[in-house]
Amino acid sequence: MSEQVLYRNPLISQEIGDSKALLHSRHTMSKDEGRILLMCLERMNRDGESANGEYWFNASDYCEIFDISRREAVRDIKAAIDNLAERWVHIKDGDHEVSMRWIGKKMKNVKQGKYGVVFWPEILPYLHDLSDQLAAPLPWLAAMSNINNQRILRWINEARSNDLQCLEMTLDDIRYGLDIREVKSYSIYNNLKRRIVEPAIENINLGTGIELTFEEIKESRKVVGLKFYWEK
Incomplete structure (x- = not known):
C-alpha cells in the first residue's frame, strides 16, 4: 500500500473503546431514536457538555434537518423520546457491570415547540466520546440508513478534511472499525462487500x-x- 495515501483514522480505535456498549445499544434503535441522539450529540459537540446532562432542540430544526412536516416531526420526536426513556445500556468493567437508562428525564415546551432530555450522569462521559466522533455534517449523518454507513461516512469525511485524495484501509481495519470482527459471515470478503461496503457507498x-x-x-x-476515492 502507498504510504502517501494510507490513513489510519483515530476514530476507528476510539469508537470501539469505552463507548462500545452505547454503540451496541444504538444498533437496536429506531430511525427516530437515532435522530434524537444525533441532535443531542451535535449540540454537545457544538456547545460543550451540559453540566446536568440536559439538552433541548426545536421541532422546527428537526423538520429542516430531516425534511419532514411539523406534524410528522412532533409525532416522531414524542415517540422516540418515550422509547429512549425505556432503553437500557449495560456497561461492563471487568467483573463489574452497571445498567442504566439512556435518559432520566424528558421535557417539552409546547408553545415554543421545544423538546428536551436529561441523560443519566454516568452516561455523559460515554456520550462525550460519541459526540467527538460526529466528524460529518448532521444532515449527512441523518441521511445514512444505519450506523455502519454513518461510521464509513465519518472515516471518508475525516480523510477529506485532511486533504487526502483517497483512503486505504485493510479489511481488518474495516471489520474492527465496524465492530464486526466476531461476525463469522463477514470474515468472507464477498459478504462484507455485498452487505456492507456497496450499500454504504450507494447510501453515501x-x-x-x-x-x-x-x-x-x-x-x-x-x-x-x-481504497476509497471521492470527487467532492
Missing part, C-alpha cells in the same frame, strides 16, 4: 453528493484491503 453518494467509489487492494489474488 445519494445522501451527501460525494461521488465515492472504491477499488480492491490485492496480495496475489487475495483481497486484503480497499
Whole structure:
C-alpha cells in the first residue's frame, strides 16, 4: 500500500473503546431514536457538555434537518423520546457491570415547540466520546440508513478534511472499525462487500453528493484491503 495515501483514522480505535456498549445499544434503535441522539450529540459537540446532562432542540430544526412536516416531526420526536426513556445500556468493567437508562428525564415546551432530555450522569462521559466522533455534517449523518454507513461516512469525511485524495484501509481495519470482527459471515470478503461496503457507498453518494467509489487492494489474488476515492 502507498504510504502517501494510507490513513489510519483515530476514530476507528476510539469508537470501539469505552463507548462500545452505547454503540451496541444504538444498533437496536429506531430511525427516530437515532435522530434524537444525533441532535443531542451535535449540540454537545457544538456547545460543550451540559453540566446536568440536559439538552433541548426545536421541532422546527428537526423538520429542516430531516425534511419532514411539523406534524410528522412532533409525532416522531414524542415517540422516540418515550422509547429512549425505556432503553437500557449495560456497561461492563471487568467483573463489574452497571445498567442504566439512556435518559432520566424528558421535557417539552409546547408553545415554543421545544423538546428536551436529561441523560443519566454516568452516561455523559460515554456520550462525550460519541459526540467527538460526529466528524460529518448532521444532515449527512441523518441521511445514512444505519450506523455502519454513518461510521464509513465519518472515516471518508475525516480523510477529506485532511486533504487526502483517497483512503486505504485493510479489511481488518474495516471489520474492527465496524465492530464486526466476531461476525463469522463477514470474515468472507464477498459478504462484507455485498452487505456492507456497496450499500454504504450507494447510501453515501445519494445522501451527501460525494461521488465515492472504491477499488480492491490485492496480495496475489487475495483481497486484503480497499481504497476509497471521492470527487467532492
